[in-house]
Every structure is written in C-alpha cells, then in structure tokens.
Amino acid sequence: MTIERLHPSLAHHIVNTLGWPELRPLQAAAVTPVLNGSDALLLAPTASGKTEAAVFPILSAMASGQWSGVSVLYVCPLKALLNNLLPRLELYATWTGRRAALWHGDVSTARRQSILRDPPDILLTTPESIESMLVSTKVDHRHLFAGLRAAVVDEVHAFAGDDRGWHLLAVLERLTHLIGRPIQRIGLSATIGNPAELLSWLQGSSKGTCSAVVVAPDSQPPTPSRVENASVLSAPAEPDVQLDYVGSMANAARVIASLHTGEKRLVFADSKRLVEELGAALRARGVTTFLSHASLSADERRRSELAFAEARDCVIVATSTLELGIDVGDLDHVIQINAPSSVASFLQRLGRTGRRPGSTRNCLFLTLDQGSLLAAAGLLLLWRRGFVEPVHPPPDPRHIIAQQMLALCLQEHRVGSHLWPEWWNGLFGDAAKPIVDYLVAEGFLEQDGGMLFIGALAEKRFGRRNFMDLTVVFTASPEFTVLSGREEIGRTDPGLLTEKIDGPRLILLGGRTWRVTWIDWKRRRCFVDPFDGSGGKARWFTPGMGGTSFELARGMRDVLLGADPPVRLTQRAIATLATTRVDSRDNVHPGGTVIIHDGSDLRWWTWAGYRTNATLKATLGRLADEAQRVDDLNIRLRTDLTPAAFAAALQELDGRLCLPSVDDRAVAGLKFSTALPLHLAERTLAARLVDLSGAADVLGEPYGFVQL
Incomplete structure (x- = not known):
C-alpha cells in the first residue's frame, strides 16, 4: 500500500483519526514523486x-530528512483560503511533531514577532507577504528561510494567469539564491488545458529537472491534444447541468427561492453588483441569504461563510472568491447567474457539489438576457467537447522586473551592479538589463562603487508606508470604506458618493440598503445607518483587458448555427435560443465570416473574441472605425468601404499583423509603469492584448458582404 511509504505516525492518524482505510487515488499517485523531491503539479x-496529496508526503520527507525551521511555504492567492486551511495543516503537522502558522496582512504584529522568535515548520502565506518579509528591516530573512526546502502553491492557475504569478516566481528565485539550493515546487490546480506547460513555468530555474503531473480521477480530462505527459486515472461521473433563461434578476430570485428549499445552495455571479442585487432580492423573499465578495470586510465575509457552513436551508451568493478552495461545508446545489468567463472556472464551480456518497455534481445556469444565454450555451458546448482553456502567464512582465529590482535593493540594501542577474537565476533573460539601466538613469536607483541602491525617485514614488506599495503587484481600484458606527461593512465605489441624486443617498452593501450620513473625503470613509426599505445602489469599477476568448466566441457562433449544448435545456431556454438564432441569422454563416452593411452601419462579424478583434482593428488601421471600442464579436468598419476596397486592402496586408494600440489610461493602470520607459510600458500592454493566431485565422477565412 502507498500509505505505508508515509511516516508511520502520519499513516496511523490517516487511518485512525481521519478514518481513511486508504489514500484517495490522487493522493496515492502523488506520494512517490513528492517524496522523491520532484517538482509536481x-x-x-x-x-x-x-x-x-501535497502535505502528507511533504511531512513525511520533513520527518525522514530532519528538516528544521521554516522548511515549507504554503502559498495561496487569497488570505481567506489561508485562514480556512490553517486548522487542517496545524492538525496534520502535529501528527509528526511539527507546527504550522499563518503570516499575511491581517495577522497581528504580536503574532508575527512570535513566529520570528520561534519559527514554525510550515508557513502559510502569500507572495506579497513573502516579499514584505524579504524587504523588512524587522525580519532576518536569511535566518528565517535558511531551512527552506519546498513550496506548495495552491490554486497555481490563479497565480499563473496574471502578474502575481511572475511575482511569485521571482520571489522563489530570490529565495533559491538566498539559501543556495533549489526549492521543491508543488503546484495544486483545477483542471486546465496545458498542465505540462504550467508545471514547466512553475519550475522556473529548475525547468527540465525531474517533474510529474498527476490528474485526479474525478477531474474532467482536458482535450487530449492539449495535454502532454499527464496520466488520467479514470473517467468522471456524469454531472447534472441545466440551462435556463429567466430574463431578469427578480425572476432569478424567484426561481432560486422556489427551488431546493431545505437545502444549501451556492450561487455564483461574476460581478459584485449582481451579488448585491441578488442577495437583496432573495432576502426580500424571506430566503436566508449570505454574501461573499472582495469588497465586503473580512469580518463580514467570515461571518457569512461560517454561518452558511453551519446552516442548512440557505443560500450564499458569491463572486469567484468562493470558486477557490474555501470550505463552506457540504453543498447540495450550485447555481450560476449568466456564464462564467471560462470552462475552467465552470469546472471549479461544478466541483463544489457531488461530494457526499450517492450525490451528483450539478449546476443550474440562470441567464438574465439573450447575450448571456448565448454565452452560457457556447461555454457548455465547449465543455461537452472536452475543451479546457490553457493557462498562459501574461507575456513580457517588464514592470515586474522593475519592481523586483527595486525590491532586491531594499532587501540587500546594496547589490553589485554586475551581480544582480544571479538573484533570478535567468528567469527574466535579457529583458532585465535595459530596465535596470533605465532605473539608474532616471534616479530610481543610485550607483556608487560598483553597487546599486535605492534612489531618491524610488523613495518619492514608492517609499510611503515603508515601501509597502512595492510589495503588491496588482492595482486596486480606489474605494471608500463603509462604516456603520465602528463596524466596517465593506467598501464602495466613490462614484456612488458623488453622483447627483434626489432624496437620501442609499447604497447597497452586504445585501442590505444603507443611508449615507456623512462622508470623510480626506480619509476615504463613508458612514451609514441601516435603511428600512429598498432602493440602494451597488457599483464598482472593474479595470481589465479581459473579454470573450476566441474559443468561446466561436462556440457561441456554433450555437447560432444550430449546435445545442448537450445539457438539459428548459423550455424557456429553448424558446429564447430559437429567437436569438432568428435575430442573428444574418450575422453568421457556416462558410466563413460576414460583413453586414445596414444603413449607416458596416460591421464585420468575426466571432473571434476581444483580443483577436483588438488585433484585427489595429491591423486594419483606417479601414476600421477609429471611434469604436473593441467588441468581442464584431468590428465596425468605415461606412464608405466597398467590397473591392476591402479585398484590395486585405491583399495588400499580405498576412502582416499589428499590435493593438494602448491608451494613456491603460498605461497608468499598469502597476509600476512609472518605473519603465513609456515605449516599454506600451509594448508590455500591447503584447498582452494581441492575439496573432486568432487574427491570422480570421484573415484566412472566406468572408461575404451582405447588404440589408
């Protein structure tokens, strides 16, 4: 038995304390590679x-190898997930005489000082907290991390998809250089389309060494052509998925209130505003409802999640904050408002159900409009075809290089002007030198006697609160803290506090309506009282360069051309899909793309997604309407464009493609862009917006002009 390879005390408790006669297949398959020191996904x-699956063999290796001090970092993207995991890891650690502890932004100073005096064996933390430990003058990082052996990265796909992933890799490379030996890296992830590629990325400077991808038996296998060297242990059970059209939030609340009474329901909505509106509508119908999203206070979220975990007949409405592994108890049903952004996200949410013996994984889609119904149908069609999105780290992280160089100088105080590349073990390649040269030339870094150190401009731009802003690589939207008396409810968009209104200013937060009584503009605080009634508004500004993917847009096109997702469709969904197909019949054609001339409007219906259309719009130049914002599904062309002129222009392009243009607001939204030359900041953003393969595919397809 594989369990016999684990430390005897650990194996004893697994069988007798947890009551597991054997390990689950994923856990059994992970024992050998993790015990052998291999990097693993x-x-x-x-x-x-x-x-x-990660911690049991790690604890066994810790015992047999007599590791000491902080030997394992357990890294998560969310503080709430770390809080949730701590009791389990504390328990498992005690079975081998070891300890686990928590370190993140909400942990008290006293608790941190205790950790520094007597370090635990496993430290649960975030990349930002690791960075803060490295740059803090109050932490002896060389002593704290001297015994580091392994890093477990939970929800690694959530890191890899944005700049926090590059930040994490860079910090791990600095730790590797600091301690003078490789760190075993173990990533935990939901199903993705390119696991071997993701593991190679996670390995960083250890790329090419011994590694293993292990796939759970209850995880849907990705499309075979997208997976290399991954062994799937068995096929998943058939889930129950239903697609419905309800037409409004009020109708969604009515359906949820009437279904599955007496059971626990987790409802996902992909915006904080929708979460608030649905929460308020459900409470108005007498449904016991809890809310969870990032702009609620930590205490408010924790109370909601704990109450939901302990209740039975209730609903919790959440954004993707509960898509990750936070435990909210045993769920009966998952409900999705509209559609998530990806198949991978849907699989995460679907996997929340069906854990009790005899129960089935399930998800009910409630769509609010025709566009959302089409998007959900397209996503479910992709899912049934076995497609799962690959996770690709954002290219050209030049601003992260700038941040890392400044952070390294804070960490070491002085760094050799020719030795600094060694700290990242080749992670950033040749891209780093011109950025470091710019930092020196502009005064972010000073140079003296062959050493680099923090300059006056870095002190001015990033020195507030002891350079704490330098430890976080994402930009948060400005929000006002909302307080009822001394209790923090959460945060709201300042636009709600400045817009012109008649009568009392009412906001919606935590699923309740509040009346604004006073605004402290200087400290960005808003004081409220409970309001007995409805009418509160919820709104948050959400920056980003997302949009529909090429694959999802094409899935939606296939639905319009007659493909039904092989899931249960309600009569309302069937009827509305039929209407949508009729309404869109001129915009799709099985033989290629369509250009529609309708009065004063000329549109090319590419069905190619946001990034592809941004690339095509830039490539077409003056042929496209310069005033149009990039759309997921079509490109508006110049109205005087004739079929002959369009054909001649495409022939002149001869396959050449252009990077999308980037405006000043986008550059300003790129964290640390002030530490980059403007042209490099623009190139970084353009590289993240471009889709060359999608644009080439569209340009290679037949097209037709239609005059309406």
Whole structure:
C-alpha cells in the first residue's frame, strides 16, 4: 500500500483519526514523486484532497530528512483560503511533531514577532507577504528561510494567469539564491488545458529537472491534444447541468427561492453588483441569504461563510472568491447567474457539489438576457467537447522586473551592479538589463562603487508606508470604506458618493440598503445607518483587458448555427435560443465570416473574441472605425468601404499583423509603469492584448458582404 511509504505516525492518524482505510487515488499517485523531491503539479477539482496529496508526503520527507525551521511555504492567492486551511495543516503537522502558522496582512504584529522568535515548520502565506518579509528591516530573512526546502502553491492557475504569478516566481528565485539550493515546487490546480506547460513555468530555474503531473480521477480530462505527459486515472461521473433563461434578476430570485428549499445552495455571479442585487432580492423573499465578495470586510465575509457552513436551508451568493478552495461545508446545489468567463472556472464551480456518497455534481445556469444565454450555451458546448482553456502567464512582465529590482535593493540594501542577474537565476533573460539601466538613469536607483541602491525617485514614488506599495503587484481600484458606527461593512465605489441624486443617498452593501450620513473625503470613509426599505445602489469599477476568448466566441457562433449544448435545456431556454438564432441569422454563416452593411452601419462579424478583434482593428488601421471600442464579436468598419476596397486592402496586408494600440489610461493602470520607459510600458500592454493566431485565422477565412 502507498500509505505505508508515509511516516508511520502520519499513516496511523490517516487511518485512525481521519478514518481513511486508504489514500484517495490522487493522493496515492502523488506520494512517490513528492517524496522523491520532484517538482509536481497535482490536478483535481476543489475539495478533492489536493492539499493532503501535497502535505502528507511533504511531512513525511520533513520527518525522514530532519528538516528544521521554516522548511515549507504554503502559498495561496487569497488570505481567506489561508485562514480556512490553517486548522487542517496545524492538525496534520502535529501528527509528526511539527507546527504550522499563518503570516499575511491581517495577522497581528504580536503574532508575527512570535513566529520570528520561534519559527514554525510550515508557513502559510502569500507572495506579497513573502516579499514584505524579504524587504523588512524587522525580519532576518536569511535566518528565517535558511531551512527552506519546498513550496506548495495552491490554486497555481490563479497565480499563473496574471502578474502575481511572475511575482511569485521571482520571489522563489530570490529565495533559491538566498539559501543556495533549489526549492521543491508543488503546484495544486483545477483542471486546465496545458498542465505540462504550467508545471514547466512553475519550475522556473529548475525547468527540465525531474517533474510529474498527476490528474485526479474525478477531474474532467482536458482535450487530449492539449495535454502532454499527464496520466488520467479514470473517467468522471456524469454531472447534472441545466440551462435556463429567466430574463431578469427578480425572476432569478424567484426561481432560486422556489427551488431546493431545505437545502444549501451556492450561487455564483461574476460581478459584485449582481451579488448585491441578488442577495437583496432573495432576502426580500424571506430566503436566508449570505454574501461573499472582495469588497465586503473580512469580518463580514467570515461571518457569512461560517454561518452558511453551519446552516442548512440557505443560500450564499458569491463572486469567484468562493470558486477557490474555501470550505463552506457540504453543498447540495450550485447555481450560476449568466456564464462564467471560462470552462475552467465552470469546472471549479461544478466541483463544489457531488461530494457526499450517492450525490451528483450539478449546476443550474440562470441567464438574465439573450447575450448571456448565448454565452452560457457556447461555454457548455465547449465543455461537452472536452475543451479546457490553457493557462498562459501574461507575456513580457517588464514592470515586474522593475519592481523586483527595486525590491532586491531594499532587501540587500546594496547589490553589485554586475551581480544582480544571479538573484533570478535567468528567469527574466535579457529583458532585465535595459530596465535596470533605465532605473539608474532616471534616479530610481543610485550607483556608487560598483553597487546599486535605492534612489531618491524610488523613495518619492514608492517609499510611503515603508515601501509597502512595492510589495503588491496588482492595482486596486480606489474605494471608500463603509462604516456603520465602528463596524466596517465593506467598501464602495466613490462614484456612488458623488453622483447627483434626489432624496437620501442609499447604497447597497452586504445585501442590505444603507443611508449615507456623512462622508470623510480626506480619509476615504463613508458612514451609514441601516435603511428600512429598498432602493440602494451597488457599483464598482472593474479595470481589465479581459473579454470573450476566441474559443468561446466561436462556440457561441456554433450555437447560432444550430449546435445545442448537450445539457438539459428548459423550455424557456429553448424558446429564447430559437429567437436569438432568428435575430442573428444574418450575422453568421457556416462558410466563413460576414460583413453586414445596414444603413449607416458596416460591421464585420468575426466571432473571434476581444483580443483577436483588438488585433484585427489595429491591423486594419483606417479601414476600421477609429471611434469604436473593441467588441468581442464584431468590428465596425468605415461606412464608405466597398467590397473591392476591402479585398484590395486585405491583399495588400499580405498576412502582416499589428499590435493593438494602448491608451494613456491603460498605461497608468499598469502597476509600476512609472518605473519603465513609456515605449516599454506600451509594448508590455500591447503584447498582452494581441492575439496573432486568432487574427491570422480570421484573415484566412472566406468572408461575404451582405447588404440589408
């Protein structure tokens, strides 16, 4: 038995304390590679035992190798997930006489000082907190991390998809250089389309060394052509997925209130505004409802999640904050408002259900409009075809290089002007030198006697609060803290506090309506009282360069051309899909793309997604309407454009493609862009917006002009 390879005390408790006669298949398959010190990627849906699959062999290696001090970092993207995991890891650690502890932004100073005096064996933390430990003058990082052996990265796909992933890799490379030996890297992830590529990325400077991808038996296999060197242990059970059209939030609340009474329902909505509106509508119908999203206070979210975990007949409405592995108890049903942004996200949410013996994974889609119904149908069609999106780290992280160089100088105080590349072990390649040269030339860094150190401009731009802003690589939208008396409710968009209104200013937060009584503009605080009634508004500004992917846009096109997702469709969904197909019949054609001339409007219906259309719009130049914002599904062309002129222009392009243009607001939204030359900041953003392969595919397809 594989369990016999684990430390005897650990194996005893697994059998007798947890009551497991044997390990789950994923956990059993992970024992050998993790015990052998291999880098590994463990793939499984939420709550499938990934944590144990990593931690059990790590604890066994810790015991047999007599590791000491902080020997394992357990890294998560969310503080709430770390809080949730701590009791389990504390328990498992005690079974081998070891300790686990928590370090993130909400942990008290006293608790941190205790950790520094007597370090635990496993430290649960975030990349930002690791960075703060490295740059803090109050932490002896060389002593604290001297015994580091392994890093477990939970929800690694969530890191890899944005700049926090590059930040994490850079910090791990600095730790590797600091301690003078490789760090074993173990990633935990939901199902993705390119696991081997993701593991190679996670390995960083250890790329090419011994590694393993292990896929859980209850994880849907990605499309075979997208997976290399991954062994799937068995096929998943058939889930129950239903697609419905309800037409409004009020109708969604009515359906949810009437279905599954007496059971626990987790409802996902992909905006904080929708979460608030649905929460208020459900409470108005007498449904016991809890809310969770990032702009609620930590205490408010924690109370909601705990109350939901302990209740039975209730609903919790959440954004993607509960898509990750936070434990909210045993769920009966998952409901999705509109559609998530990806198949991978849907699989995470679907995996929240079906954990009890005899129960089935399930998800009910409630769509509010025709566009959302089409998007949900397209996504479910992709899912049934076995497609799962690959995770690609954002290219050209030049602003992260700038941040890392400044952070390294804070960490070491002085760094050799020719030795600094060694700290990242080749992670950034040749891209780093011109950025470092710019930092020196502009005064972000000073140079003296062959050494680099923090300059006056870096002090001015990033020195507030002891350079704490330098430890965080994402930009948060400005929000006002909302307080009822001394209790923090959460945060709201300042636009709600400045817009012109008649009568009392009412905001919606935590699923309740509040009356604004006073605004402290200087400290960015808003004081409220409970309001007995409805009418509160919820709004948050959400920056980003997202949009529909090429694959999802094409899935939606296939639905319009007659493909039904092989899931249960309600009569309302069937009827509305039929209407949508009729309404869009001129915009799609099975033989290629369509250009529609309708009065004063000329549109090319590419069905190619946001990034592809941004690339095509830039490539077409003056042929496209310069005033049009990039759309997911079509490109508006110049109205005087004739078919002959369009054909001649495409022939003149001869396959050449252009990077999308980037405006000043986008550059300003790129964290640390002030530490880059403007042209490099623009190139970084353009590289993240471009889709050359999608644009080439569209340009290679037949097209037709239609005059309406």
